[in-house]
Amino acid sequence: MKTKKKIAWGDYITYIGVTAAFIAVTALKNGGALNRSQLGLLVPICAYITMAISLNLTVGVLGELSLGHAGFMSIGAFSGIIAAMSLSELIPSAGVRMAIAMVTGAVFAGIFGFLIGIPVLRLRGDYLAIVTLAFGEIIKELINCLIVGYDSAGLHILINFDGSKTASDLELLEGGKAIIKGAQGAVGTKTIASFTAGYILIMIALFIILNLIRSRAGRAIMAIRDNRIAAESVGIEITKYKMMAFVTSAAIAGAAGALYGLNYSSLTAAKFDFNTSILVLVFVVLGGLGNIWGSVVAATVLYILPEALRSFADYRMLMFAIVLILVMLATNSSRTKALFEKLKSAKKEEEQ
Amino acid sequence: MSFSFERGKLAAVPSGSVIPERDLDKTPILETRHLGIDFGGLHAVQDFNLTIGRTEIAGLIGPNGAGKTTVFNLLTKVYQPTKGTILLDGNDTAGKTTEQINRMGIARTFQNIRLFNNLSVEDNVKIGLHNQEGYSMFTGILRLPNYWKQEKAAHERALELLSIFEMQDQAGVRAGSLPYGAQRRLEIVRALATNPSVLLLDEPAAGMNPSETAELMENIVKIRDLFQIAVVLIEHDMNLVMNICEGICVLNFGQVIAKGSPEEIQANPAVIEAYLGRKKEA
Numbered sequence: 071m072k073t074k075k076k077i078a079w080g081d082y083i084t085y086i087g088v089t090a091a092f093i094a095v096t097a098l099k100n101g102g103a104l105n106r107s108q109l110g111l112l113v114p115i116c117a118y119i120t121m122a123i124s125l126n127l128t129v130g131v132l133g134e135l136s137l138g139h140a141g142f143m144s145i146g147a148f149s150g151i152i153a154a155m156s157l158s159e160l161i162p163s164a165g166v167r168m169a170i171a172m173v174t175g176a177v178f179a180g181i182f183g184f185l186i187g188i189p190v191l192r193l194r195g196d197y198l199a200i201v202t203l204a205f206g207e208i209i210k211e212l213i214n215c216l217i218v219g220y221d222s223a224g225l226h227i228l229i230n231f232d233g234s235k236t237a238s239d240l241e242l243l244e245g246g247k248a249i250i251k252g253a254q255g256a257v258g259t260k261t262i263a264s265f266t267a268g269y270i271l272i273m274i275a276l277f278i279i280l281n282l283i284r285s286r287a288g289r290a291i292m293a294i295r296d297n298r299i300a301a302e303s304v305g306i307e308i309t310k311y312k313m314m315a316f317v318t319s320a321a322i323a324g325a326a327g328a329l330y331g332l333n334y335s336s337l338t339a340a341k342f343d344f345n346t347s348i349l350v351l352v353f354v355v356l357g358g359l360g361n362i363w364g365s366v367v368a369a370t371v372l373y374i375l376p377e378a379l380r381s382f383a384d385y386r387m388l389m390f391a392i393v394l395i396l397v398m399l400a401t402n403s404s405r406t407k408a409l410f411e412k413l414k415s416a417k418k419e420e421e422q
Numbered sequence: 423m424s425f426s427f428e429r430g431k432l433a434a435v436p437s438g439s440v441i442p443e444r445d446l447d448k449t450p451i452l453e454t455r456h457l458g459i460d461f462g463g464l465h466a467v468q469d470f471n472l473t474i475g476r477t478e479i480a481g482l483i484g485p486n487g488a489g490k491t492t493v494f495n496l497l498t499k500v501y502q503p504t505k506g507t508i509l510l511d512g513n514d515t516a517g518k519t520t521e522q523i524n525r526m527g528i529a530r531t532f533q534n535i536r537l538f539n540n541l542s543v544e545d546n547v548k549i550g551l552h553n554q555e556g557y558s559m560f561t562g563i564l565r566l567p568n569y570w571k572q573e574k575a576a577h578e579r580a581l582e583l584l585s586i587f588e589m590q591d592q593a594g595v596r597a598g599s600l601p602y603g604a605q606r607r608l609e610i611v612r613a614l615a616t617n618p619s620v621l622l623l624d625e626p627a628a629g630m631n632p633s634e635t636a637e638l639m640e641n642i643v644k645i646r647d648l649f650q651i652a653v654v655l656i657e658h659d660m661n662l663v664m665n666i667c668e669g670i671c672v673l674n675f676g677q678v679i680a681k682g683s684p685e686e687i688q689a690n691p692a693v694i695e696a697y698l699g700r701k702k703e704a
Binding site for chain 1: 541562
């Protein structure tokens, strides 16, 4: 029971930490202490934190390596943009539209997560990783073919496989507007994403994932990770719970994508390539597999790091790589582990 | 190792097996008919017939590689049998998956321990209780009243089950860091949590010292008496098998070579030959 209480405390500390950071940054922002480029980082950081915690559900909690997570972010981003843009006259409130966009992004990413999950979750280990990578690339290419516009008659969607069509083929009525123009991506998007929306999204994602882990379904998912054969032997439906984790993870990534997409007036599908998937995976691995608050911290620090290293100019990414290696070495060395153990046992003694 | 208990008298059933007399008037909990599996050309198990009474403690013994664990894997559908039928409480289990078999009432432990190593002892048992709890994923995420009610019940039930082996104090310990003997006991508790009617134990005493084995023997009988379930165990510790098993089935090269009470098995020349080899002609 003791440990149970302690774990629950850890959850609250995560919520409190995120909220405290949000309040502190908002104060800095309102006080004018942040410059333009720093302000520009706020929403993407929120989106990447959400991405990291959602990927941690697949990689850390379910234990399956996914290399196509940016694909779900992409689906969320573009479906979110379509939803927000096409409703811009119907719903004047930007906040409400933002919420609708994130829900739409989550739903579409969730649906694709389910469809992709059907073949992918039959595979294991490296094979699963490779197939998710492939699906991530397929999604990117499909969105590159997408031409979407809206007018008073509703949405117009064209799929431009042979490259012969342009936005004018949508044949929009007077007053209509193209939202997504194939390989040019989304253009002229109204940037309605805000830091507050990002904060709310992170809190919702944390709430869903932390509560899921401490429930019956979450235990089943972790049981599959630790020992699939034993999980089957105690009556756990492997496919169902794998799918549950995968779809939840995809849906949250979709919401993060919508937040990210609506932060930029123009956005191409190429942004959500393999590198983005790997970047998020790096956040998860460095933060600790299955460690949700670790993902939050790692995503924040590693997203800011390249900006903080701007003074190194051309050597910026080299420094980034070196820092990554150092962090990896430091967190995995037996000495630091022993140090953490020591701290833990000291804390325990205090409690007793 | 002075433990002993009242063993039931055995009686023959039509299938050619023997079960305790007290279970005769009820449907046997487990019955296999001509069960077999081939791996390519290898007949790993063939024509395996066994009947287990509802409250019987049965032993499955045989030399290494005889096919004992394969029989467990067939019963729990880790392998789909290529021949024969398995009746669980009179119901055919053809086409069922491992997890469906568990819900029908067979729980097992593994020869090479398979715990959820990164989770706590309590969570391991709660995972065993998975199908006894019934709230949905959304109830869990939103923590509706039903979540708290069922989690509280699961917590209490888990501690109650752990107390069979006096492990309730270790509920918060990570399962992977338990000592070997405790891991074996936790596996049994986890299997019991699924509310089985047959418990399959694959070498429960492996790696245990004599005093732990003696305690295990008492606990197996206690579990049977408490839950009124059948226990089938694979074991190399003959002391354990001969002391607590009522019916014993001996396998060699995938085939049953003897069935009967411990006394009959000990006197059976085919069993002696399988274990010790043939006497040299003078």
